[in-house]
Structures are given as C-alpha cells and as structure tokens.
Amino acid sequence: MEKGKIILSILGIAFLVAIVFGSTYAIFTFSKAGTKENKITTGTVSMTYTEGTAGITLTDMVPMDDDTGKARRGANTNFEFTVSATITGTTTINYDIYAEKTTGSTLDEKFVKVYLTDGAYEYGTEKAMSGYTSTIPVYSELSTMPGNTSQRKLYSGTLTNSNTSQHFRLRLWLLSTYTDNTTAKTFGIKVGVKATQKAS
C-alpha cells in the first residue's frame, strides 16, 4: 500500500515536471511556404566570324597611290568578311577586328597600306569605316591589341539585338613611296575578331 502510494507520488511529480518543461518549448510555431515563383531567365549570345571564299593575294605588286588602292576590285584584291551576333535580351557586344602578320612576312610594315570599308555597299559606293575616312594608315600605324603586341587593331565596333551584323571589305596595297625594287618581299596577315560583353 505504502509502496503504491510512493509510486503514485513519483509518477505525479514526474507528470508535473513533464508539463512544466514541456510548456517551455515552442508553444507557437509558424511555417508558410510561398506559392509565387520568382523567376529570371538569361538572355543568350552567340557570335560568328565568317570569311569570304578567298583572301588577298597580290604578287609582283607595285607601289600605288591611295586613290588607286582604294578603287581596286576583282579577284584576290580584297578580302571580305562578316561579324555577326545572335542576341536575345538587351545588351551590347563590343568587338575588335584585328590583324596578325603571318610568319615569313619580309616586307616592312610601314610600307603596307590598310583600308577597311563597309562591305554592305557595292564597289564605287563604298563607305570607309571609322579610322579610314580621312587618311589611309599604313600597317605599322595601327594600334596594337591590348595584351598582344603582335596583333594590330583594324576596327572596333558594337553589335546589339538591333544591329546584329557588320560586313567588311579589306584592301592592302604597297605604299606609293616604296622604292626597293631589288628584292621581292612578301607581307601577309590573318584577320580575327575578339568580342566582349559588359554587364549593364
């Protein structure tokens, strides 16, 4: 009997303790999951650089003045290429057209004239690109590309989703004041594009 009373007392106390401690833990909790989706999708960018079927190949070239050089047309006298981008979203792609001299070039860079026009225009109505409108530079006068002094910048431009491509026409000729006729020399370049996009 006594033992039973003691057990009941202990159980009662234990129950009381449980209630007391139990009620000090969260008596209130809340959790609500949102139903609205917050979503972003990225725009897309892809660029292409397309070259014409043939590059410039000029053999036994003689010095010529700028007016003659600018008007040259016909096979292998100019090099056409296109820079284009496919863009979804609003952004500006900055690009540089550069030229890199090929190995084996023996002609001094200061004797090569470089002329870049908008290839969308027909011969005779061409528009010179920026940097070629007033004077025609020689290759050595072109600025070097950032981080690579063996590459020279031909042109800098931008592409957007409303201006998605630019067609170019490149000409090279021998400076009119070149006088070394004793040794045949060569000069070759390859053209490339570098593009960057800045966050807005």
Next chain:
Amino acid sequence: MNLKQTSSSQTTFISILGIAVLLVAVIGTSFAVFTYTGTGTKTNTITTGTITMSYIEPTNGISITDMMPTTDDTGKKLASGTNVFDFTVSATITGTVTVNYAVGAKKTTDSTLDNNSVKLYLEELATSGGAFQSVVKGPVVYSESTTEDATTGAPSGIMTLATGSFTSSSSKYYRLRMWVADTYQPTSTSQKFSVKVNVYGKAASK
C-alpha cells in the same frame, strides 16, 4: 481495604480516566468545536494570450526574361512591377511573448542557372510597396544554409534573407529583387533560376 487493593483501584481509575480523556480528545476533535466559512468575492481568472502570424504575397512574383549580366548598381534599382517582389510578414500578439521569424528563399528544382550567377537583394520598406527603409540583405549570391535555425524554426536548405522578432502586433514590409550576376557569361542557351519565399516563426522559450 488494604494497600494492595487501593493501588489497583487507582490504577484502574487512572486508566479509565486516561481512556476517557483520550476518547474525548479524539471524538471531541473529530467534531468541529469551531467552524468558519469565508466565501471569496474576487474571481481569480487566467486567459490565454494569442499569437497569429501571416505571410502575404503579391499577385505575381518576379518574372524577368532574357536577362543579361547586370551590375549590382543596376540590379538594386530594378523598377517595380514584375521586377520586384513585395511581401508582408505580420504577427498579432496578445500577451507578453517574443516571436522570432525568418524569411527564406528556396530555389525551385527546375532551376538551371548556377547559384553563383544570381544575386538576391532584400530591402525593408516603410509600408507595403512603399518607401525604402533599410537594406536587409545583399546583394549576395544565392547560398543555402546547411543547418536549421532553432530560434526561428527555419529548416536547413534555404537561403535566409531576413530574421527578426515580434513582441507585439505589427507588420514588416519587404521588397525582394533578383538579377543575373555581372560575372555570368551568356551562352547560346538560356538558363533559368527561380525561388519561392517562405516564412517561419517560433515563439521564444521562457
């Protein structure tokens, strides 16, 4: 009567007297020699306090398509409409209690954009959709917690955007913005990132 007989009688008498006294004491005290009843007039009452919380979302969440890498300066200024997500966390409290809460963002399972390519930014507003009050979080890339928060009840696996507490009935107004980080390099494939905002609350233990 001799001495022996006298002693025995006395003993008997004393015994009887003792028993009588005992009986009177027992029986006497088992009956109320004095009774009193005082009836109280004051009511001693307890009523429970109440706690309710609510989380109110707008009609639409953020929806930005074809988003290009965006600087933080630009992202923080994204205009209202579907470029921002305004929501309200409220508590109604009667009694003395502190309710701790957390606002968390949870990435949806169909997100393809890397966590490090998304910035989240939370402001507190003065009123619902109203004036800027303070920056609460970010801009910071999406990052989920690996542990639950015992104070607020927020589970692990969410990105905690804000924590706070209510001690009386009040509301907190927030504005969330989200954008593509300026370190992201777009490709020819569009990526998606999506979060839902959840709210958790827990009364502080006493």
